[in-house]
């Protein structure tokens with residue numbers, strides 16, 4: 001199954017993608033994680049992406065589309081994949097359609113006020129890519145899944161959060177209409193418990209399984 005997860009930053013795409021990709025036995029392909037890894041390893045892609053990521057802007061399509069095209073051509077994506085964070089604009093969605101056919105696009109919807117609270121209290125595990133909210137952590141410093149030291153993402157600061165939300169509304173939100181028109185859109189309410197959101201996604205996808 002070839003899937004895309006849509007939704008604003010902080011909607012829980014990464015968390016849900018980890019659960020759903022495991023349930024379906026397909027790789028979780030997160031462009032944000034790919035860029036963060038490239039940045040940490042100081043690869044040419046990472047160095048190009050840094051300035052855009054720091055400001056909450058989209059990395060140029062010329063870099064992003066090629067990176068995704070290469071990743072989806074790898075063997076583990078032959079029987080399906082779950083894309084998280086791509087496409088982020090109409091040009092990326094149109095490019096994706098030229099090299100892969102989607103089975104569904106899941107939109108995880110959450111209101112902006114909730115997103116700001118979620119993003120500003122978010123902690124990230126650089127080792128296993130787990131994402132947690134401070135309100136749910138007994139120990140704010142350690143990853144409950146793998147024990148690594150948690151960090152606050154550089155782009156989870158108030159100015160960058162505001163910019164990422166504005167970029168989302170301008171560039172990414174039109175994708176819901178784009179995929180609805182193609183009959184691929186599955187809408188899910190992201191303002192529920194983590195388990196309920198996972199169940200709602202799996203239920204929505206079962207229609208197409």
Ligand code: AMP
Pocket residue numbers: 009031032033035052053054056057058059060064084085086087088092155164
């Ligand atoms: P995310 O982890 O999905 O919130 O992505 C973090 C940052 O990586 C974004 O704010 C962008 O700077 C960059 N990024 C991730 N995915 C894309 C994409 N599909 N197109 C352009 N930039 C992206």
